[in-house]
Amino acid sequence: MDVGVEHVRYELLAEVGQGSHGRVYRARRLGGDQRLLAVKKFNVPADASANGIPAFMIREVALLRKMKYFNHPNIVQLLDASVVPVDRSLDLTLVLEYIDQDLSTFLSKAPASGLSRDRIKDVMLQLLQGLDFLHTNMVLHRDLKPENILVSSQGEVKIADFGLARMYTFNIALTPGVVTLWYRAPEVLLNSVYMSSVDMWSAGCIFAELFLLRPLFQAYTEVQQLQKIFEVLGLPSEEDWPPDSPISYSVSWGPTVPCTKLLHNLGPDESDLLAKCLAFRPSGRISAAKALAHPFFTRH
Template sequence: MDCSAENLCYKLVARARNGAFGKMSKAREVGGNQRLLMVKTLSIAKESPESTAVLNHEVELLLQIKDFNHPNIVKLLDVSASTMNGRLNLTMVSQYVKEDLSTYLAKAPVSGLGRDNIKNAMLQLLSGLEFLHTNGVIHHYLNPENILVSSRGELKIADFGLAHIYKFSTAHSSCVVRLWYRAPEVLLKSTHMTAVDMWSVGCIFAELLLLKPLFDGATEVEQLQKIFQVIGLPSEENWPPNSPIPYSSMKRPKGPFTQPLPPLSHVENDLLAKCLQFLPSLRISATEALAHPFLTKR
C-alpha cells in the first residue's frame, strides 16, 4: 500500500505499463470511496541548475492544476516529487478513466460517429480547453491518446500541464503519433502559445469526422508537406526566419485553404479551416470555436 502527501492511500491492482512518458499503473483507493485511480510515475534527469529551476516551476504548475475542478479535465488528486541520484522523481495520482479517444475511435462503426456525437465531443473538448487556457495552461501535445472517454461518454483532457516536463524526457522525440497533431510553429521550432492547442483540436475534429488521422507524416518535414497539401503553402514572408527547416525545401504550390475536404459539409470545413490556419494569430480560439455555427445550430 502506498500513501500520497495528501494521505490518499492506494493499492496497485494492475501491473505498471510503460506509456509514452513514464509508467502508468491502475490502483484502488484504500478506505474512503475506494475509487479506481491512475498512478503515473516519471523519472527525469536534472541536467543543470537551469533545468532544475524549470522543473521546479512545472511541479508548482501541477500543484496549481490539482485544484482545478472541471467536468472535462481529468482530476489530478495528488502530486509528489523527490530527488535521488541527480534525478527528479514525480508521482501523479488522478482519477481513473478506462478508455482514451484513440481506442474509442478504433471501435467506431464504419458509418461514422454521427453528427450529434461529434458535436457533443467537440463541445466537451473545447470546454475543457477553454478552461485550461483561461487559467494560463497550454497543453502543447493534445491528441486522442490523452483525451479520455468515460463510460457515460464524458470527454476528459489528461496529461495537461506536463508538456514542459516531457521536454526533459528522451522518449519525447521518438513519439511519432503526437507528430500528427503538432502545429506548424511547433514543427518549425518557432514560438507558440495557446493557438498550438487549437491546431491539435482541428486535427482531432477531422479525425472524428473521417475516422482516420488527417496528417500522418513520419518525419517533421513529411508532416509539414502533408499539412500544406491541405491548407496550401504559406508565403515565404510568413515562414519563421530561424527555422531549421528551410522554406525552399517545401515544394507545394501556394494557395489558401479553399478546397473543402470532399466528405465534409461547408460548416464542418469552415470550423476545420479556422483551426488549421498556418499563422497562429489567425487561428480560432477555444471560446470562438464554442460559438461556431457547427456547435450552436441544430
Template sequence: MEDQLAKSSADYEILVEIGEGAYGKVYKARAIREPQRLVAVKKLNIPVDSESGIPAFMIREVALLKKIEFFNHPNIVKLLNVSATWKKTLDLTLVFEYVDQDLSTFLAKAPQTGLSREMIKNLMVQLLQGLDFLHVNMLVHRDLKPANVLISGQGRVKIADFGLARIYTSRIALTPCVVTLWYRAPEVLLHSSYTSSVDMWSAGCIFAEFFLLRPLFCCLSEVQQLQKIIEVIGLPPEEDWPAESAVAYSPNWAGDRTLSQMLPNLDLEENELLLKLLTFNPLKRIPASKALEHPFFKGP
C-alpha cells in the same frame, strides 16, 4: 502540501498496468479506504543528479496540476494526491481520477460508418471548453493528441498529461520538440515562436480525426509533416511564413489538393471550422473561445 506528500501510495491497491512512458508507468488502482473508487496511479522513477536536482519537467507538471486543481474544471483530469520519496532516485506518485479510456481507444472502437454529427459536436465542445479554460489561465498544453484526451463511459471528455505544459507570457520561444509529430503545428515544425495557438492546431487535427477515424497528417519526419500539411491546406502567402525560421519559403512546396477535397463528406460549417483551426498563420488561427461560438455548434 506536506500532508499530501506524506500520504503513501499504499493507500491504493494496484490492479493492472494501463500505460507506460519514458520515466514510469500508469496503473489502474482501487482506493483501499473506498473500495468502489477507482483511480489512476502514475509512478515515476527518475535518477536525480546531485547537481541539477529534481528534473524541471516533473516540478512543472505537479505545479501546474496543483494550480488547475483549485478550479475543478469538468474537462480537465483531476489530480487527487501526490507523494514522493527521495533516496538515490526520486520516486514520485501522482494519483488521478480514473477515466475509462482515451480518445485513441474510443476512435479505434468506433463503427465503420463513423461517429454521428451530434457525437462529434459533443466531444469537440468539451475539448474546446477544456482548452479555453487552460488558455484563459495562461497555460499551453503543448502535447494535445487523442492519447492525452480521456473520455469516460458517460461521454465526459478530460484533457490529461501535462508533462509538457507551460505557463506562457506573450510568445514562447522554447523547445521545438513539443507536441507529438502528427499533431504538431507549422510554427513548431518551423522552429518558430509559438503560443496557445499550437493547442488549437492539435485540436483541428483531432477534429478531422473524428470524421476520418484516423490521423489527418501521418508522417515520419518534420519535413514530411510540413510537406503534407501544405499539400492538404495549400501553400500560405509568403508573409505568413515565420521570418525567423531557418526553413526558406518556396513556391515549390505547393501541392494540388485541398482540405475540402480530402474530407468530401464535411458540410459547409464543419469544413469552415476545420479550416479556421488548421490555419497556417498562428495569429490568424481561431482561439478556443471563438471556436465555441462557431455556427457548427449552434445548429441541430
C-alpha cells in the same frame, strides 16, 4: 515535497501504460468508496536527482495542482502527489482520477460508418471547453493528441498528461520539440515562435480525425509532415511564412492551390470550423473561446 493535497491510500491493480519517464497503473482506493484511480510513478535516478526533481515533473505537479483548485470537468483531476527518497534516487507519485480509455481507444471502437455528428459535436465541445479553460489560465498543453484525451464510459471528455504543458507569458522561450508529429502546428515544425494557437491546430487535427477515424496528416519526419500539410492546405504565400523560421520558403514545398475542401462529406459549418482551426498563420487561427461560439455548436 508538500503538494497541498490529501494523501490517498490505494492498492495497485495492474500496469496500464509506460512512458519514457515512468509507469501508469490502475489502482483502487482503500477504504471508503474503493473507487478506481490512475497512479503515475516516476523514478528520478541518482545522477538526475542530485540536481533536484526534473523541471517537467515539477511542472506537471504544479499545473495539476492549479487545475485541481478549479476542478474543471474537462481536465483530469489530481487527487494526491508525493515524493519519496529511495536509496539515492527519488520516487514521484501522482494519483489521478481514473478513466478507462483514451480517445484513440474510443475511436478504434467506433463503427465503420463513423461517429454520429452529435457525438463528434459533443466530444469537440468538451475538448474546446477544457482548452478554453487552460488558455484562460495561461496554460499551453503543447502535446494534445488522442492518447492524451480521456473519454469516460459516460461520455465525459478530459484533457490529461501535462508533462509538456507550460505556463506562458509574452516572449517566453519555448522548446521546439513539442507535440507529437501528426498533431504538430506548422510554426512548431518551422521552429518559429508559438503560443496557445498550437493547441488549436492540434484540436483541428483531432476534429478531422473524429470524421475520418484516422489521423489527417501522417508523416514520419518533420519535412514530410510539412509536405503533408501543404498537400491538403496548399502552400501559403511567402508573406505568411514565419520570418523568424530558420527554414526558408520555397515553391517546391507543395502545391500552391489547396484542396477545394479539407474533407469531403462535411457540411458548411463543420468545414468552416475545421478550416479556421487549421489556418496556417497562427494569428489567423480561431481561439478556443471563439470556436465554442461557432455556428457548428450554436446552430440547431
